[in-house]
Amino acid sequence: MTTTEVNNRDWVALEHQYYQGTFKRQPLTLVRGEGTRVWDSQGNVYLDFVAGIAVNVLGHCHPAIVEAVQQQVTQLVHVSNLYYNTRQIELAELLGQQSQGMRSFFSNSGAEANEGAIKLARKYGRLHRNGAYEIISMNNSFHGRTLATTAATGQAAYQATWAPLPDGFKQVPFNDLEALKAATSEKTVGILIEAVQGEGGIWPSDKAYMQGVRDWCDEQNLVLICDEIQAGMGRTGKFFSWEHYVRPDIVTMAKGLAGGVPIGAMLTGPRTDLFTPGDHGTTFGGNPLASAAGIATIRTIQENHLIENAAQMGEYWNSKLVELCTRYPIIDSPRGIGLMRAVHVQHGLAATIVQKALEHGLLLNSTAPDTLRMIPPLVLNHGDIDEATAIMDLVLSKIEPIA
Numbered sequence: 001m002t003t004t005e006v007n008n009r010d011w012v013a014l015e016h017q018y019y020q021g022t023f024k025r026q027p028l029t030l031v032r033g034e035g036t037r038v039w040d041s042q043g044n045v046y047l048d049f050v051a052g053i054a055v056n057v058l059g060h061c062h063p064a065i066v067e068a069v070q071q072q073v074t075q076l077v078h079v080s081n082l083y084y085n086t087r088q089i090e091l092a093e094l095l096g097q098q099s100q101g102m103r104s105f106f107s108n109s110g111a112e113a114n115e116g117a118i119k120l121a122r123k124y125g126r127l128h129r130n131g132a133y134e135i136i137s138m139n140n141s142f143h144g145r146t147l148a149t150t151a152a153t154g155q156a157a158y159q160a161t162w163a164p165l166p167d168g169f170k171q172v173p174f175n176d177l178e179a180l181k182a183a184t185s186e187k188t189v190g191i192l193i194e195a196v197q198g199e200g201g202i203w204p205s206d207k208a209y210m211q212g213v214r215d216w217c218d219e220q221n222l223v224l225i226c227d228e229i230q231a232g233m234g235r236t237g238k239f240f241s242w243e244h245y246v247r248p249d250i251v252t253m254a255k256g257l258a259g260g261v262p263i264g265a266m267l268t269g270p271r272t273d274l275f276t277p278g279d280h281g282t283t284f285g286g287n288p289l290a291s292a293a294g295i296a297t298i299r300t301i302q303e304n305h306l307i308e309n310a311a312q313m314g315e316y317w318n319s320k321l322v323e324l325c326t327r328y329p330i331i332d333s334p335r336g337i338g339l340m341r342a343v344h345v346q347h348g349l350a351a352t353i354v355q356k357a358l359e360h361g362l363l364l365n366s367t368a369p370d371t372l373r374m375i376p377p378l379v380l381n382h383g384d385i386d387e388a389t390a391i392m393d394l395v396l397s398k399i400e401p402i403a
């Protein structure tokens, strides 16, 4: 399609006509990306602090991903999991090295990765905990949109319409070990947790709490599942966010794993490595194309020291947020870790800030009326942060204080 053709079509109207009304979208049609920038159909450029919701870890169209996908697409796009494929095994090898020995199963999304983890935990329960099957997850968590992962998601808004949800899920307050202990019964088989809650508004867990959860799992013969779908891939300044805390039994990944090409992964250590042929499966999961993109993503993260960069840029961005919070009382309580950040917004004005920032060339995201979330690419640099700070400054200076 030529640029004129792109510009001449009313994409919003066409979307209303042909796409189901599932998404509450920003008034923006994106057509191109490079590094930390994206361009809309009218040629306007934006600094991207959303990054496909923590997906574009290398930024947009990173040469390593472009090259890997271009090469792979001329060799082999897809083969069934009835056969071995070198790319899938290479990606699993890289993840095995990162996780000190876990084995992988690839899917296409985060929800599917969590489904696999739930099934694996239930198999563990059947074999090693008298048929226990219940998963305890956390209030304010997010684990996906399938029925089981909706049942595991601790937010009423996501669950309300879909009753009856599958049995075997229960939520407790986050960072509250006593509540977790009190909720554990003979039916419980595992704990599903984000070490840093993402969709819930960027809430890191407490170190002592996570250690307590690990100890409780060991004591009670429970399986600890860490959902790394948003916080993984170096975003928090470690490859896995659990590296700040404790080692889980099962890990789920997706989002940034292949830098934007759809993929999910469920990793497990020896204790829960229980799937045998026929237990689980997928048509597309870990196909050569997605796996090639995953390999390129991990190698680029390693070679370009992007995990260290995420930690350093995270600190720098946080220092700017702290400064902005002191100057503008409408925002406060900066929080987060690495390049996973949020601020609290007074008077439910987060959406207003998102809208105004967009008008000035900065993409942000609100997870709730009082929460602004920033999850930029890991290739972010000081210049990007200075530019984002200047835009935030301008936007915040124009918002009338409410008494």
Ligand SMILES: Cc1ncc(COP(=O)(O)O)c(C=O)c1O
Residues within 6 Å of the ligand: 053, 108, 109, 110, 111, 112, 114, 142, 143, 144, 145, 194, 198, 199, 227, 228, 229, 230, 231, 254, 255
């Ligand atoms: C922590 C977490 N788990 C699971 C998911 C679901 O992933 P997907 O949308 O790829 O199914 C998400 C998506 O936002 C997430 O943030």
